[in-house]
Amino acid sequence: MFDKLKKKFSEIFSKQNDNNSVVENDVSSEKQVNEENTGKEGNQRVIKRSEIDNQIMEILLESDVSLDSADLITEKLKERMGKLKRRVDFYSVEDELKNVIKEIISENQNRFDILNPGKKPYIILFLGINGTGKTTTIAKLAYYLKNNGKKVVISASDTFRAGAIEQISILGKNIGVEVIKHDFKSDPASVAFDAIEHARARSLDYVLIDSAGRMQTNKNLLDEMKKIKRVSKPDLTLLVLDAMIGQDVIEQANTFAREINFDGIILTKLDTDSKGGAVISVSTEIKKPILFVGTGQNMDDIMPFDPDWYINKIFSS
Numbered sequence: 001m002f003d004k005l006k007k008k009f010s011e012i013f014s015k016q017n018d019n020n021s022v023v024e025n026d027v028s029s030e031k032q033v034n035e036e037n038t039g040k041e042g043n044q045r046v047i048k049r050s051e052i053d054n055q056i057m058e059i060l061l062e063s064d065v066s067l068d069s070a071d072l073i074t075e076k077l078k079e080r081m082g083k084l085k086r087r088v089d090f091y092s093v094e095d096e097l098k099n100v101i102k103e104i105i106s107e108n109q110n111r112f113d114i115l116n117p118g119k120k121p122y123i124i125l126f127l128g129i130n131g132t133g134k135t136t137t138i139a140k141l142a143y144y145l146k147n148n149g150k151k152v153v154i155s156a157s158d159t160f161r162a163g164a165i166e167q168i169s170i171l172g173k174n175i176g177v178e179v180i181k182h183d184f185k186s187d188p189a190s191v192a193f194d195a196i197e198h199a200r201a202r203s204l205d206y207v208l209i210d211s212a213g214r215m216q217t218n219k220n221l222l223d224e225m226k227k228i229k230r231v232s233k234p235d236l237t238l239l240v241l242d243a244m245i246g247q248d249v250i251e252q253a254n255t256f257a258r259e260i261n262f263d264g265i266i267l268t269k270l271d272t273d274s275k276g277g278a279v280i281s282v283s284t285e286i287k288k289p290i291l292f293v294g295t296g297q298n299m300d301d302i303m304p305f306d307p308d309w310y311i312n313k314i315f316s317s
């Protein structure tokens with residue numbers, strides 16, 4: 001997970017830290033510290049700050065961080081570094097970079113606790129184009145809620161794709177969560193309505209509503225989603241995005257946002273995301289909280305998104 005980003009950051013920081021190099025603002029070229037009579041022992045290498053900035057920018061762009069996000073990171077880093085001494089070690093640059101990335105990925109996170117939403121049944125609608133892992137994610141989240149002592153029902157409202165009802169039914173059976181379903185091609189909003197009634201009658205805690213999401217440009221399906229939303233009046237609408245598609249998640253999310261409002265994001269398949277930048281691009285460009293991340297194909301491969309966890313994954317020290 002995020003191996004490439006981690007490796008590249010480590011190439012800048014670990015190596016230089018081992019070499020005992022220092023970073024200096026406003027030097028025009030590399031030179032020896034002892035030439036400047038700093039009193040330090042040995043031949044420390046002095047490296048220009050701008051050189052490091054360029055390397056960081058390059059790494060971010062190669063790692064699927066969008067240009068705007070990469071600009072934001074380097075600008076904020078400049079600001080922070082400007083407040084430090086003129087000459088600092090690499091650990092300081094690494095620390096400031098960690099702080100900057102943490103700050104920007106935390107900016108849209110909120111303190112919402114999905115386990116204590118304050119309403120029953122709490123209705124969550126899931127959106128996302130096919131293949132992002134939406135159906136699997138719904139089952140994973142149902143499993144997560146169930147393991148936390150919550151009573152859950154799933155609405156099989158993807159009635160468009162042949163096999164979707166069966167897929168969610170099998171997953172529901174495997175995790176011991178009931179799935180409310182109608183026939184293939186039936187009205188998805190009416191399935192959601194029934195699932196909500198079912199939850200109310202049994203005093204269940206959550207209704208998780210699947211939806212058909214073939215293409216974000218398919219008008220019929222968008223109208224269908226809007227209808228599910230109108231009828232089910234969800235307390236939370238989550239867009240499921242696949243981290244593997246890198247920066248394209250931004251366009252996908254923006255296209256959805258233009259049609260249908262959503263409150264937060266679940267980013268799936270982080271385990272297959274070697275580049276690692278999707279988290280940063282999503283956080284800075286979509287401006288919605290990332291509530292959960294998917295980290296594998298098993299039912300327990302889901303976790304609430306934690307910025308510190310991400311920072312620890314992309315930096316080796």
Ligand SMILES: Nc1nc2c(ncn2[C@@H]2O[C@H](COP(=O)(O)OP(=O)(O)OP(=O)(O)O)[C@@H](O)[C@H]2O)c(=O)[nH]1
Nearest residue numbers: 129130131132133134135136268269294295296297
């Ligand atoms: N590696 C990995 N695979 C995942 C993750 N989440 C989902 N998948 C896989 O992604 C594939 C697609 O998942 P689905 O849940 O069928 O996707 P969907 O978005 O519901 O797609 P449709 O049902 O076709 O609309 C499946 O093989 C899942 O096992 C994840 O976090 N990591």
